[in-house]
Amino acid sequence: MSRFLAEQFLDRRDPVLGGRCTPLVERASVERHRAIEVTYPDEYRGILSLDVIHDGRCIPDEFLIDRHGGAIEEEALRERFIAERDWGASIIAARLAQHLGLGGFLRVGIARVLLDFGRFPGSTAWLASHLNRFAINFPFSELLSYRQKATLLERYYDGISREFEAALDGKLLKIAIHTYDTHNQSGTVRPPVSLLTRSVGIETHGEMPQGLFDPLYPDILGEFTADRVLRDRMSLLLEKSGIPVAHNYPYNLPEGSLEVRYQVWSFFRYVRRRFEEAHPDAIGDPAFRMVWEMLSDTNLRSSESEALRSHIHMFRRPPEDRRAEFETAEAAYTRVQRFLDADNRQVIDDYRFSPSRASSLAIEVRKDLIFDLDDAGWPIRYRPETVDVLTHAMADALATYLRDDRPLGTPQPFERRDPWYGTHPAKTPR
Numbered sequence: 001m002s003r004f005l006a007e008q009f010l011d012r013r014d015p016v017l018g019g020r021c022t023p024l025v026e027r028a029s030v031e032r033h034r035a036i037e038v039t040y041p042d043e044y045r046g047i048l049s050l051d052v053i054h055d056g057r058c059i060p061d062e063f064l065i066d067r068h069g070g071a072i073e074e075e076a077l078r079e080r081f082i083a084e085r086d087w088g089a090s091i092i093a094a095r096l097a098q099h100l101g102l103g104g105f106l107r108v109g110i111a112r113v114l115l116d117f118g119r120f121p122g123s124t125a126w127l128a129s130h131l132n133r134f135a136i137n138f139p140f141s142e143l144l145s146y147r148q149k150a151t152l153l154e155r156y157y158d159g160i161s162r163e164f165e166a167a168l169d170g171k172l173l174k175i176a177i178h179t180y181d182t183h184n185q186s187g188t189v190r191p192p193v194s195l196l197t198r199s200v201g202i203e204t205h206g207e208m209p210q211g212l213f214d215p216l217y218p219d220i221l222g223e224f225t226a227d228r229v230l231r232d233r234m235s236l237l238l239e240k241s242g243i244p245v246a247h248n249y250p251y252n253l254p255e256g257s258l259e260v261r262y263q264v265w266s267f268f269r270y271v272r273r274r275f276e277e278a279h280p281d282a283i284g285d286p287a288f289r290m291v292w293e294m295l296s297d298t299n300l301r302s303s304e305s306e307a308l309r310s311h312i313h314m315f316r317r318p319p320e321d322r323r324a325e326f327e328t329a330e331a332a333y334t335r336v337q338r339f340l341d342a343d344n345r346q347v348i349d350d351y352r353f354s355p356s357r358a359s360s361l362a363i364e365v366r367k368d369l370i371f372d373l374d375d376a377g378w379p380i381r382y383r384p385e386t387v388d389v390l391t392h393a394m395a396d397a398l399a400t401y402l403r404d405d406r407p408l409g410t411p412q413p414f415e416r417r418d419p420w421y422g423t424h425p426a427k428t429p430r
Helices: 003-011 042-047 074-084 089-100 146-168 200-205 228-240 258-278 286-295 303-314 320-352 384-408
Strands: 025-029 048-052 104-108 173-180 193-196 245-247 359-366 371-373 379-382
Touching: 025 089, 025 146, 042 048, 048 089, 048 146, 089 104, 089 173, 089 359, 089 384, 104 146, 146 258, 173 258, 173 384, 193 228, 228 245, 228 359, 228 384, 258 286, 258 320, 258 359, 286 303, 286 320, 303 320
Parallel strands: 048 104, 048 173, 173 359, 193 245
Antiparallel strands: 025 104, 193 359, 371 379
């Protein structure tokens, strides 16, 4: 195994207590091995992004003191640290990057036991289910003070968000690597690999949940976070390599996941570009600035955006000294809404079928494919042969998709009137 992978396994298992966790998002470099690289058009290398958000180890000093001023001991955290960490995700990402000739991937350094960037900001309740968590994880959600939690979100969650926003600008294919436990809570065995492309809300209710993202985001765009052809190509080549694959099992993507948030963010960036091309008078207008910031607030971190959102959709009274400002922003929002509704919602169809529409695919790999684990879930032995088969099949699937599948587009033997091909009826946001 390469020096990088050996370092990952042998030297980076324990949590790092103390320090400031910088950089917040590491651009982890890997050595290129041209002999193992798959072949695909060079122009696609710049649109690919690999990331790992749950394999960090760092817990900063300021969060090792509880709300009463007492020290939080490492032993009290070790069990949760072992359970929460996506063991081996960086190894999979590194090897996949080598096969794809990318040179590296993005990795969040902060430990998931403290902060989960794949959730909406907030504090997780004790015994909350996997899909009902917030970013501040248990037990820190119980141990830290209000000010410590606010600092954790402002300094780290928001900082990671800014780093990803910059890194993903111009990317059209985001691949997130995660790892999960061998068994469900019921004791049944999980599939070796699961490809996640659908949110909980779409799966359980057939629509995006109300009150999270703006109603201008069409439900039809939430059906899948990635091109189904990519998902199925990945499934096919993994299965042909002897690795069983499931889709959106044993769980779906939570709405707070980076994959779902990235889809909404990408759509509203596209809408803004199209709107400003058609209405250059809106460029630089403070009212439209408020609207675009609200629509792009997919992390739900802006209190000003929340105030405007509640004014527009819940008819709440704005602050008296800002009433005129909020009413002007509401008028700007109405212009954006009419723009999207025009010509049988043509802008939405343009985005749906555009080759520049972004895909975000989450890949879950079972931890025991990467390591032999002890009874506590601690990695004790690396399994390089399995990792090589797994990552080569993934890379081959991505290369085949980019080289052969994506350029062909989707033939249309049917009119685009079916919901999965054409326009959904407009949802009335107000």
